């Protein structure tokens with residue numbers, strides 16, 4: 138939410154990244170150049186995204202541990218989320234096994250730690266996941282944020298996370314869709 142001094146306000150749902158960060162608004166006439174505004178974060182929506190996204194770390198890590206499949210895309214929502222998994226053979230996928238394993242991690246009070254590590258340390262770490270994108274980050278950035286779900290997942294990530302898995306409700310399998318050879322789109326929400 139963005140508030141203008143004249144009592145008007147606008148909702149910012151979308152962020153477009155690039156050289157500059159852009160927040161599209163519906164009525165640009167409300168704004169004048171140079172105007173001072175104040176922004177507010179929707180705490181409930183933000184917290185929901187933090188829970189969904191942290192659950193996705195666990196979901197993707199355990200899918201990889203169970204079947205060696207790679208997460209090749211995801212979309213996090215406040216109500217439900219989906220993860221695209223790439224399998225050698227997607228017949229091995231079993232939603233009950235995955236959801237049960239995810240829920241057992243969630244109910245185990247596992248700390249979620251945030252580190253700032255040098256690139257080298259990240260690339261050399263033998264437990265590190267998802268480093269393929271790192272070459273796209275300018276070399277002037279020497280340290281990256283690494284998120285660790287203790288004993289479950291470790292990867293560079295700039296998203297929002299909870300600090301302990303106990304803050305996340307149990308997840309529920311919503312469905313799967315075939316998305317081409319070896320690829321499944323799996324959706325979940327919270328019970």
Ligand SMILES: [Zn+2]
Nearest residue numbers: 284294295296
């Ligand atoms: Zn993350």
